[in-house]
Each structure stands twice: as C-alpha cells, then as structure tokens.
Amino acid sequence: MTTTHRRPARRRVRGHARRGAALVVALVTIAVLASVAAIASSRARQAASVVDNRRSQVTARAMAESGVLAARAHIESELRDVGPDSARVDGVFDALTASNRALVQDTIREGAFATAVVDVSARLDVNAAGAEGLQQLLATVAPPDEARRLAESMEARVRGEASGASLQNDAARLLRWQRDSLAATMLGREPTSRAMHPFTSLDELLTVPGMKAEWLDAIAADLTVDGDGRVNRRAASRRVLAAATGTLVDRPSRLLLISRGWRLGHVLTREIQAVFDVNGTELRLVRWREQDR
Incomplete structure (x- = not known):
C-alpha cells in the first residue's frame, strides 16, 4: 500500500501566498x-x-515706473530745448497731447513700457x-432738473456738506486749507484746493x-478729478469752455502720465497714473x- 504525502503541496500554496502578498x-x-x-x-x-507670477508683477511695476520717469524726462527736455519762445513752447504741448499714440515706449531686457500723456487742464x-x-x-446729457440736483449733490460731497457728523473734521481741514493756501501764496504758488471730500476717480x-x-x-x-481749477482754453472742448467757472489759461x-508696464510674453500689466503740475x-x-x- 502506497502512502501519499501532501506536505509539499501545502508548502507550494504557502509560497504562492507569500509571493502574492x-x-x-x-x-x-x-x-x-x-x-x-x-x-x-x-x-x-x-x-x-507663483515665483513666475511674482517675477512678472515686479517686472511690470518696474517697467511702468520707468515709463513715468522716461516721459517726464522727455517732456522736461523738450521744454528746456525750446527755451522761452512762446510759440515753440505751445508747439511742444500741442504735440504732446495731439496724438493718441504713446509718447514714449521701450523694451528693457524682458520688460516693456508705453506711456501716454493727457492734458487734464x-x-x-x-x-x-x-x-x-x-x-x-x-x-x-441729462434733463435740466436732474442736472441741477446732481450738480448740487456733487458739490455738497466735495465741500463736506453731506454729513453733519464730520463737521469737526471739516473744520480742521478748513484750517489746514487756510494755512496751506497762505503758505502757497507767500511762496508764489497756486492755492491748494478747498475740497473737503474730493472725488478721487470718475x-x-x-x-x-x-x-x-x-x-x-x-x-x-x-x-477729471486731477485738475487744479484752471482750464486750458486752447485744448478744451466747447462744452468744457461753456461750463468753465475757474481761470482760463x-x-x-497739469499733465497726467499714464504708463503701462509688462513682462514680455506675459499678460499681467501694471498701470501707473502720475499727475504733474x-x-x-x-x-x-x-x-x-x-x-x-
């Protein structure tokens, strides 16, 4: 009688299980x-x-600031070159604001800028x-009654008359305005604005x-919200001249320099708006x- 041994089979099963595990x-x-x-x-x-975006932001801002500095240097150089000749000075200003194209534009390494000029006066x-x-x-553009009401509301906001809670602050601002205006007069400059709560954007x-x-x-x-009360009659539109109540020059x-800078190949743009007397x-x-x- 032959005896069958199954232990090797169990070992094979266990070996397969270990390999499977x-x-x-x-x-x-x-x-x-x-x-x-x-x-x-x-x-x-x-x-x-994130690093690339940050690099683009830094480059865009540096380019925008460079655009402001370049445009300012260009304008001042043009004015110095023509000297006191009134007609030539007028020609410089006419050329600055006559075109919709950028006054200055350049590429510096991986960045670029373009700057335009607006005569806010x-x-x-x-x-x-x-x-x-x-x-x-x-x-x-609006019915007469609406135009009057809107104008009065805007003026009340500017003069600080819309909120009685701010009277004390307005009084302090008035004192500072009187002080600054006196100093400006003594220095031969234009008096500062008396606006208590000026609009800062249209x-x-x-x-x-x-x-x-x-x-x-x-x-x-x-x-504009960037003027000084004076209106340039040589460049203003007819309806601006009809509405002008300040000094005509x-x-x-004042000039507004609008400079945009960006990193080449990137969509992010930084804009700087600088107002100059x-x-x-x-x-x-x-x-x-x-x-x-």
Whole structure:
C-alpha cells in the first residue's frame, strides 16, 4: 500500500501566498510613491508658477515706473530745448497731447513700457468746477432738473456738506486749507484746493444718487478729478469752455502720465497714473495711482 504525502503541496500554496502578498505590498508601495511624486511635482509646479507670477508683477511695476520717469524726462527736455519762445513752447504741448499714440515706449531686457500723456487742464475738474459749472455740463446729457440736483449733490460731497457728523473734521481741514493756501501764496504758488471730500476717480460719481452710467459715459472725456481749477482754453472742448467757472489759461497747467508696464510674453500689466503740475520747464508730482490690468 502506497502512502501519499501532501506536505509539499501545502508548502507550494504557502509560497504562492507569500509571493502574492509581497506583490500586493510592492504594488501598494509603488502606488504610494507615485502619488507622493505626483503631489510633489504638482506643488513644485505651483511654486514655480507663483515665483513666475511674482517675477512678472515686479517686472511690470518696474517697467511702468520707468515709463513715468522716461516721459517726464522727455517732456522736461523738450521744454528746456525750446527755451522761452512762446510759440515753440505751445508747439511742444500741442504735440504732446495731439496724438493718441504713446509718447514714449521701450523694451528693457524682458520688460516693456508705453506711456501716454493727457492734458487734464483741458477738462472740467469735478472737485473745483462748482455746482454751476457741473450743472452746465450735466445739462448736455441729462434733463435740466436732474442736472441741477446732481450738480448740487456733487458739490455738497466735495465741500463736506453731506454729513453733519464730520463737521469737526471739516473744520480742521478748513484750517489746514487756510494755512496751506497762505503758505502757497507767500511762496508764489497756486492755492491748494478747498475740497473737503474730493472725488478721487470718475467711477465714484456713480455713487451720487440719480447718476446714470450712460450720462457719465457721455461726458467722461470732459471730466477729471486731477485738475487744479484752471482750464486750458486752447485744448478744451466747447462744452468744457461753456461750463468753465475757474481761470482760463493758454497752456496745460497739469499733465497726467499714464504708463503701462509688462513682462514680455506675459499678460499681467501694471498701470501707473502720475499727475504733474507744469511749472516752467519742470514737472512736479501731485498724485500717484497704481493698479493691475
């Protein structure tokens, strides 16, 4: 009688089981490592993207600032070159604002800029025109009663008359205005604006109750928040001249330089708007605004 031994078969089964378990462990380990590698790669790409975007932001701002400096230097150089000749000075200003093209533009390594010039003294200053001037301009796009009401509301906001809670602050501002105006007079400069709560952008006019976007759009090219109350009659439109209540001059008293900078190959753009007083052959900074585009 022959005896059958099954122990080797059990060993083979156990050996297969161990190899199967090892294979599962290996597959799980590979899957985990692949997941870790994928996460690490994703984070590396995100970090690289953040660094690249930051680099683009820094480059765009540096280019925009370079555009302002280049345009300012160009204008001052042009004014110095023509000297005191009145006709030639007028020609310089006419050339600056006659074209819609950039005044200066350049590429520096991986960045670029383009800067345009706007004669803001050819527009009606919202903060200095007064209710009468604002009403005159608004009446060209809105019914007379609406134009009057809007003009009075805008003037009340500018003069600080809209909120009784701010009377103490307004009194302090009035004292500072009187002090600064006296100092300006003694130094032979233009008095500072008496606006208590000036508008800082044309978009703020939409907060005035009753103002319609279509009305503002129709007169936006004739309005500014960067003027000094003087109007350049040689460059102003007919309706600006009709509404002007301040001093009329024959040359720009203020210029707005709009400079945009960017990194080549990237869509992010930095815009700087710099307002300058024109003082002889010099431009003196009055206001500086920045925003991403």
